[in-house]
Amino acid sequence: MNKIEELLPHREPFLFVDEIVEASKERIVARHVFTEGEFFFRGHFPQYPVVPGVILVETMAQSGGAGLRQLGIFGGEAGQGTLFFLASVDKVKFRRQVRPGEEVRSEIRNLRISERMIKQAGKAYVGDELAAEAEWLCLVSHSGS
Numbered sequence: 001m002n003k004i005e006e007l008l009p010h011r012e013p014f015l016f017v018d019e020i021v022e023a024s025k026e027r028i029v030a031r032h033v034f035t036e037g038e039f040f041f042r043g044h045f046p047q048y049p050v051v052p053g054v055i056l057v058e059t060m061a062q063s064g065g066a067g068l069r070q071l072g073i074f075g076g077e078a079g080q081g082t083l084f085f086l087a088s089v090d091k092v093k094f095r096r097q098v099r100p101g102e103e104v105r106s107e108i109r110n111l112r113i114s115e116r117m118i119k120q121a122g123k124a125y126v127g128d129e130l131a132a133e134a135e136w137l138c139l140v141s142h143s144g145s
Contacts, residue, residue, distance in 0.1 A: 017059070020066055029105065050098060051097075056131060061136055068110070082141065093133050095132060096132075122134060
């Protein structure tokens with residue numbers, strides 16, 4: 001099992017984080033390469049495949065969650081028994097298409113973290129170009145609670 005799979009419950013084909021580059025209480029940076037084999041390219045404009053916007057938002061949210069788990073904020077690095085569920089997504093803007101083979105760098109700011117919720121804001125870049133941005137709220141679920 002790779003390190004990201006220790007940090008997130010997601011698995012292929014719905015795992016959109018390859019590496020956590022930086023993680024602090026203020027900021028998380030992660031990366032993911034969208035390969036030509038991604039399941040959604042077969043049906044999302046097959047003649048001109050682009051990453052769906054909702055997948056870019058999911059990529060940022062997964063990056064934020066993995067970074068928090070790496071920091072050990074929710075019961076250790078693996079965060080065993082803790083799940084984060086998107087509750088709201090706000091201020092979403094899509095600025096650039098993301099195509100097969102492109103690497104997305106997610107830069108996440110932690111706005112508020114508590115035992116019951118996580119508020120983050122993120123930007124997704126391809127190189128130096130802003131592709132998407134959003135804010136989201138996740139509810140934290142602890143098993144057995």
